Amino acid sequence: MKPDILLVEPMMQFVEDQLDTVYTVHRVYDAAQKPSIEVALPAIRAVATGGGTGISNEWIEKMPSLGVIAINGVGTDKVDLTFARNRNIDVTTTPGVLTDDVADLGIALLLAVLRHIPKGDRMVHEGRWAKGEAFPLGNSPKGKRVGILGLGQIGKAFGKRAEAFGMDVRYWNRSSITDVSWKSCVSPVELAGDSDILAVCIAASAATQNIVNADVLKALGPNGVLVNIARGTVVDEDALLSALNGGTIAAAGLDVFVGEPQIREEFFTAPNTVLMPHQGSATVETRVAMGELVLANIAAHFAGEKPPTTVN
Numbered sequence: 001m002k003p004d005i006l007l008v009e010p011m012m013q014f015v016e017d018q019l020d021t022v023y024t025v026h027r028v029y030d031a032a033q034k035p036s037i038e039v040a041l042p043a044i045r046a047v048a049t050g051g052g053t054g055i056s057n058e059w060i061e062k063m064p065s066l067g068v069i070a071i072n073g074v075g076t077d078k079v080d081l082t083f084a085r086n087r088n089i090d091v092t093t094t095p096g097v098l099t100d101d102v103a104d105l106g107i108a109l110l111l112a113v114l115r116h117i118p119k120g121d122r123m124v125h126e127g128r129w130a131k132g133e134a135f136p137l138g139n140s141p142k143g144k145r146v147g148i149l150g151l152g153q154i155g156k157a158f159g160k161r162a163e164a165f166g167m168d169v170r171y172w173n174r175s176s177i178t179d180v181s182w183k184s185c186v187s188p189v190e191l192a193g194d195s196d197i198l199a200v201c202i203a204a205s206a207a208t209q210n211i212v213n214a215d216v217l218k219a220l221g222p223n224g225v226l227v228n229i230a231r232g233t234v235v236d237e238d239a240l241l242s243a244l245n246g247g248t249i250a251a252a253g254l255d256v257f258v259g260e261p262q263i264r265e266e267f268f269t270a271p272n273t274v275l276m277p278h279q280g281s282a283t284v285e286t287r288v289a290m291g292e293l294v295l296a297n298i299a300a301h302f303a304g305e306k307p308p309t310t311v312n
């Protein structure tokens, strides 16, 4: 009999095909499976889920046979790592393989904001260029100061890209970093005050919730641009919306939001914002590599081995 596993959100077809070959896959996102999932929960031995979705302790408690939670991503903020460890459940992520694509999306958001790309695209598509409508000048990234909040792998990759655009990099990190020559700032407020662009790359946790608050946005200032490729929860969205609407900062490029995909409607009308539906790691190449890691971690568990990228 094939072992039972729980799939919390869809993955690439080849990953799902491979899972279906080896396991009985119960799909949480398929409403029709709800009754059969309730019955199967005691037998579930592995969970595959997304970084932004995770799995709650309430669900974990209903799966006494669970041995591994394979996150298709690097964020662990939606899985209680200690709670899982106390139940002898390994939690795995997909480190390394998504770094470049997430950093690329951060740069794409920054350029989209500075050069008004969504606005230009709409103007051309709607035939307004041909009618002579004027288009605002953009701003150059060259020579701008970029502050990176959270200098992990993604933060460093963002910094390298920013340098290639002629930007001057500084950062703030919770622990000290020795392998970069960029200027280190003593606090998020100091970083924002010394930056034209604040790129938020920090991992979400209780300690970093709302770390980008009203004071940080005020320090970033009326010409400042915020880019968030981390998690919605690390930014105080009340403060961000009022900073955008009140001109406390100039603009924002955001890939992540609190409560996504049901984000606050005020974002739809906030000025000078470029919004993406959490697509940082969403390229074919990276999702293949992530999927392979998820498959390898689950397979290792069923082979009685330690899953290779266990984080708890």
Ligand code: 8YV
Pocket (backbone or CB within 6 Å): 009, 049, 050, 051, 052, 053, 072, 073, 074, 075, 076, 098, 278, 279, 280, 281, 282
């Ligand atoms: C994915 C992510 O979009 O790495 C993460 O933590 O949030 C993203 O890579 C997500 O895991 C897919 O659901």
